[in-house]
Amino acid sequence: MSIIKKFLPGIIVISIGIVAAMLIVKFGPEPDSQKAEILPRTIRSIEAKSTDIKLFIESQGTVAARQVINLIPQVAGEITYVSPKFVAGGRFEKGELILKIDPRDYEVAVITAEATSAERKQRVMQEEAEGALAKAEWQELGQGEASDLTLRLPQREGAMAALRSAEASLDKAMLDLERTEIRAPYDGLLTAKSVDLGQFLNRGNTIGTYHSTELLEVRLPLTNRDIAQFDLKGLQTGEKQYAVRLKGQFANKENSWNARVVRTEGIIDVNSRILYVVAELRGDELFSPDDGSHITIGQFVSAEIEGQTFENVVRLPRESLRQGNQVLIVDGENKLRTRMVDILETNNEYIVVSSGVSDGDIVNLSQLALSVDGMLVETQPQNALTENVAAVISQEANND
Template sequence: MIPVPEFFDFIESLFFETGKMDKDKNGLFSKLLKWMLPVLVIVAGLLISNVIKKTRPEVDIITPVKKVTVIRGIIARKTSFQPIIYAQGTVQAKRQIELVPEVAGKITWVSPNFAQGGLFRKGDKLVLIDPRNYAFSVSRAQATVADARNKLVLEKAEGELARTEWEDLGDGKASPLVLRKPQLATAEAKLASARADLDRALLDLERTVIKAPFDGRVEAKKVDIGQYVSLGSQLAVLYSTDVAEISLPLTDRELGKLDLQKIYGKNRQTLEKYLAVRLYAPVGGKRRNWVGNIVRTAGTIDLNSRILSVIVEVKNPYKVHKGGAPLLNGLFVEAEIPGKEMHDVFILPKSALYKQNRVVIVDRDDRLRSLEVEIIHSTPQHVVVRGLKDGQRVNIVPLDVLIEGTKVKWQLVEGDSP
């Protein structure tokens, strides 16, 4: 085959080097060359493309194989489930009071346990107020009682004498004034008043000894020896240690998972057995646990958060078992509350959810279908739903795009069911 450039040189030499033509003939040849050259180029191109087409290597034709998507999943099984409701709260004493004196005076003694964190038992002496002024009042009241008692005895004797004289000398029925009955009533009233003053003085004297009203601890101490305290001034803040309380706020959805009938019922034994709450908190570098019971709910719904709290009681929170720790006042705890048992539900891994409230199933013809379900409980790893049928095949692999009716290949995932 002649290369294209050499072919063009040949044509040019044919018309221009042949030569010896007259100058008028050269003009004719130039015009012919102008019209023939494009035709020759097209013909040459066609010849070249034909040669390339015939000499190219043959390519094998491969028929595409249609791939089938593999769906990995589990078999849905109907079961029963008892949910656990998680909540958090702060430990508080069941009783907390401000200790105040009922008499005024100077503090002359305080108990060694009357200090921040100090433990005490019910009836222990905590503070003594100078009792001398109150002892003097008792002595005066006792003297007043003795005087009133003597006057009453004298008045009774005079009344008896007046009655005898009237019987001997008088005529008819004697008037109360003659028999001195008004004077006797006055003497009896004065004796009763004197005795009341004595009781008041004795009570004030007794109140100079301030005792613990319950078993507890001192949260804050406000006074010490030598300080003068007035009536009603604050001495300390005390809290009980026999029972601790934890208020656990729950949403309406969480409350719906509890058996409220048992909470508001009258059978306390059933309540404590059913609603035993486990509490967890780190103490001393270790995660500790305690057991309490729901005893009631809060009186009203919180106006700001619109939630209702349940109250958990823990008895003897400061009693430490082997390897345990006290449930300290003010400790922040996590709680696990057992809910009422749910029947005819399905437990699925969270990866089975598609668009929040749907799941993807594989039907009998191995085609993909989406199905709406009712989510009734969820945990960090699983969801509890209704709306499936026992034995349905559920996809657990997240899908970016779902095309309803797509033909798939089913693959059962062993050991992924909850």
């Protein structure tokens, strides 16, 4: 009993506190409720505009000569002359003398053939004269029709055949003499030589490797998607050609050349599933319109091939494309909406859209999280953003 009396005042105080708190909660003023404010996210954007676009297909390859041959003599003999340019890297014009074989044996053969031909010609003239005399004598006798043998026609034909053989031998001797001089078959470049002055050549020996510089080619690989940009049938038959711009670096300097895609190689590589087309350069195309530099055999070049022209398509920056051929459009309520698009072309800089985006659509360019459909945004056009960045850079420069 004494213990209860000891703690009773405390129990009474706690009870009164609990009752007071309950009364305050029940009858006290309610706190003002606050609505959560949703702030829009600022994004970079661009307005879609339809236009007509000519597509360019990118590829790369190495410059090579269309004609590469081994220089081989057609006659035997000792080399008595070589051109100063008969070295690896030497350039020759069509018809220019490369080397000369000792011609004396062939000059003697020509003289002998000329003598034989003259002798055979004299024999023909003699047979013609004897035949005419035999015919006149027969006509004087008046004993009917003379035989061919009487008129010496077989003898004349034999002499004519011997003359033709002698003339053929003379032509052959003169041709062999002409072949003692090995001349460039076309404008070209000697890339290797295997003989030199004083060496004896047999017919069929290789004296060097010669590349044409009149006509150069570049093999350009195309994927299945790239091929769709061409009139493949017209290209295969040669009825259609496509302009191509080649770019390459040499001596730490970049140049460009104009060329033409003239044909395909006709088969698809079984390993890479790639079809090669061939770009051709000749004449003025071999020289760069930039500074006149000649394109070099073996040079690595990139290529931009002129493809088809598409009407009423939209070109957007590459950063607007999301996974699964999707873009984000800002709707009338400034909310992001996902759109599926059909893409004609894509590269590191831009995409070309044929459907899914219309004129005037505002397209997002910012990198956002995956779940963004319905997100409230505030757009900042790409052009305006660029101007703001330029203004900031200018201000920082003035401050410095």
